Amino acid sequence: MPEQQEFENGANGHILAGRYYGYGLPYLPIEHYPGKIIAIEGTDGVGRSTQIQLLREWLEVQGYGVVETGWTRSALMQPTIELAKSSNTLNKLTFVLLYATDFADRLEKEIIPALKAGFVVLADRYIFSALARAAVRGVDKAWLRSLYGFAISPHLVFYLKTDVDTLIRRVLSARGMDFWESGMDLKGGDDIYDSFRAYQNKLLREYNSMADEFSFRVLDARRPVDAIQEDLRRQVQTFLSSSDIGVEGPDVEASR
Amino acid sequence: MTPTTFSLLHATDFADRQLYNIVPPLKAGMIVLADRYAYTAFARDVARGVDRRWVRDLYSFAVRPDLALYFRVPIDVSLDRLMARRVKLKFYEAGMDMGWSQNLVDSFRIFQGKVLDEYDRLVDEFGLSVVDASLAITDQQQMVRNLVSRQLEKPAAAALAETVAG
Numbered sequence: 359m360p361e362q363q364e365f366e367n368g369a370n371g372h373i374l375a376g377r378y379y380g381y382g383l384p385y386l387p388i389e390h391y392p393g394k395i396i397a398i399e400g401t402d403g404v405g406r407s408t409q410i411q412l413l414r415e416w417l418e419v420q421g422y423g424v425v426e427t428g429w430t431r432s433a434l435m436q437p438t439i440e441l442a443k444s445s446n447t448l449n450k451l452t453f454v455l456l457y458a459t460d461f462a463d464r465l466e467k468e469i470i471p472a473l474k475a476g477f478v479v480l481a482d483r484y485i486f487s488a489l490a491r492a493a494v495r496g497v498d499k500a501w502l503r504s505l506y507g508f509a510i511s512p513h514l515v516f517y518l519k520t521d522v523d524t525l526i527r528r529v530l531s532a533r534g535m536d537f538w539e540s541g542m543d544l545k546g547g548d549d550i551y552d553s554f555r556a557y558q559n560k561l562l563r564e565y566n567s568m569a570d571e572f573s574f575r576v577l578d579a580r581r582p583v584d585a586i587q588e589d590l591r592r593q594v595q596t597f598l599s600s601s602d603i604g605v606e607g608p609d610v611e612a613s614r
Numbered sequence: 615m616t617p618t619t620f621s622l623l624h625a626t627d628f629a630d631r632q633l634y635n636i637v638p639p640l641k642a643g644m645i646v647l648a649d650r651y652a653y654t655a656f657a658r659d660v661a662r663g664v665d666r667r668w669v670r671d672l673y674s675f676a677v678r679p680d681l682a683l684y685f686r687v688p689i690d691v692s693l694d695r696l697m698a699r700r701v702k703l704k705f706y707e708a709g710m711d712m713g714w715s716q717n718l719v720d721s722f723r724i725f726q727g728k729v730l731d732e733y734d735r736l737v738d739e740f741g742l743s744v745v746d747a748s749l750a751i752t753d754q755q756q757m758v759r760n761l762v763s764r765q766l767e768k769p770a771a772a773a774l775a776e777t778v779a780g
Contacts, residue, residue, distance in 0.1 A: 360671040381665035383618060434619060449633050451675060455626035462618045504671040508618055 360504035364571055365511075373511050373572070376473075380507020386470055388510060392603050393473030395510060396594060397484035400518035401561055402539050403528040404579040405586070409518070410480050412587045413594065417478055421605045422598070425472040427464050428482035435460035443538060450495040450543075457488050458505055465509065473510075476603050485509050486517075486572060490564035494557065495544065514597055515572055516590060517565060518579035522558050529554075615711070617662035624655055625672050636677060652676045653684070653736050661728035662712060681765045682740060683758060684733060685747035689726050693719070 368374035376395070378388070396413075398406050414424050439456055442448050448456075472479045485506045492502050520528075529535060537543070540550050541557025569576060577589055598604045615623070639646050652673040659669050687695075696703065703718045705711065709725025710718065736742055743761050745754055 360674065381668045383663075384665050385617060385663035434615070448630070451629045451633070452626055455622055455629055459619050459622040459626060462616070462622055466616045466618065501671065501674060504668070504674075507665075507668055507671075 360500045365503055365507075367511065375511050375513040377511055378507065379509050379511055380504065382510075383466070383508050386466065388470060388473065391470070391473040392476040393479060394514070394598070394601060394603065395469065395473070395479045395481060395484075395512035396514045396516070397481040397486075397512040398516050398518065399483055399486045399565070399574070400579060401487075401520065401525060401558060401565070403525050403532065404518040404520050405583060406482055406518060408583055409587060409590060410482055412583075413590055414480055416591060417480075417594075422603070423472075423475065423477040424480060425468060425477050426480045426482065427468050429457070429460065429487070432460045432463040432467070434463045450492065450497055454488070454492045454497055454502070454505070461485060461488070461506075462508060469510065478598075478603075481512065484512055484515065486515070486565065486568055486574075489568065490561050493564050494541070494560045513601075514594065515574050516593075517569060517574035517576050518586070519562075519565070519576050520579045522555060522562060524580050525558055526551075526555065615706070617659060617664050620662065620706070621655060621659040621664050621669060621672070624659075628652065628655075628673070628676065632676060640677070648679070651679060651682065653682065653733070653740065653742065656736055657729045657732035660732050661725060662709070680768075681761060682742045683745055683761065684737060684742040685745050685754070686730075686733070687747040689723060689730060691748050692726060693723065696722075 365373050365379040367377050367379055373379065376388070376391070382388075398410055398413075400406055410426065414426060417424050435456065439460060442453065442456055469479050469481075489499075489502055489506070493499055529539070535550050535554045539557075540554035541560075542550065542553055544553070544557065546553050546556060565574075568574065575593060577586055579586060636646050636648070655669055655673060656666075660666050703722050708718045708722040710721050712721070712725065714724045715721040733742075737744055745757050745761075747754060
């Protein structure tokens with residue numbers, strides 16, 4: 359069984375941005391690749407997609423090349439994962455591995471080439487949602503970290519944090535509680551609301567427990583869209599200006 | 615597919631097979647004959663370039679076999695047999711995705727050479743029982759039966775929790 363409970367790819371137990379968390383992909387050395395990974399994390403219904411879209415537009419206007427990536431979007435894995443979710447024969451380990459395969463595919467085909475080309479990679483969720491979902495299902499945390507040792511540590515991770523009541527109202531107004539978001543596979547009973555609430559609470563606790571380990575920049579997602587975006591832009595601007603791909607561009611508070 | 619996605623997809627399939635086809639029969643006291651196991655991944659995936667330690671950690675959920683037989687065959691024998699059956703070497707089987715050669719046969723030779731080197735390491739690392747697969751089938755079967763008989767005479771297998779790599 360893997361021993362390591364936390365990642366430590368640098369000295370003094372720190373995680374270095376832009377490096378592999380663990381053993382990585384030996385056949386793809388990534389040192390000195392100029393691009394940056396900015397990950398936006400959070401549960402369902404926190405408004406990630408909206409924020410990413412706004413961020414993307416703002417970055418492109420400034421002259422940054424931007425590549426977006428998101429979960430289960432890999433051409434290789436999407437059909438398989440859809441099929442898996444609609445069947446009832448898969449166990450938690452199989453799901454974890456399917457998601458990890460999707461991530462590996464996107465990492466190698468989309469993210470790494472973008473980093474090499476000096477692009478900004480906006481990731482709609484990164485490995486942390488996968489880690490949270492797996493941990494809630496009782497999958498060993500050390501094993502999970504070993505599995506994702508091939509992932510690259512993002513340069514910025516924003517965690518859009520909300521509370522379960524706000525989350526519930528948003529999800530119900532939008533599309534309703536589906537089987538998976540309600541953690542129904544955990545078989546806590548037939549009531550979707552109860553299951554959703556309990557499951558999302560557990561997920562929120564998992565995200566909180568990872569905030570320090572992975573240096574999450576926590577943002578209150580219950581504020582208006584503009585307020586959150588302003589916060590994001592300010593922090594991204596500060597980071598990119600001092601990085602090797604920083605460009606001169608319009609004001610952070612560009613009028614909309 | 616990349617070496618890593620290839621490795622993960624096979625691990626996914628293995629996890630599924632273990633859940634349905636391996637653990638229940640073991641719990642029922644049956645004998646499970648596995649055509650290939652985690653060791654295939656350790657040899658093949660590492661030959662493709664994944665990290666040796668990573669793939670072992672990946673398979674740490676796999677049940678440790680009571681007996682693992684490695685049918686060792688020199689690369690030329692393997693090639694001769696494939697050629698004799700007029701089998702067309704498949705793309706991934708020949709390691710063509712690795713770009714070692716444009717020629718299927720040459721690529722296969724290079725790839726399988728690396729795989730065989732990895733298997734040799736596994737023999738000591740995991741205590742694999744080697745069967746000389748260049749011998750006649752009946753001779754091999756005799757050796758296999760001897761190994762299996764000896765194994766069956768041993769006391770009942772250790773707890774199911776004992777895993778392949780840890």
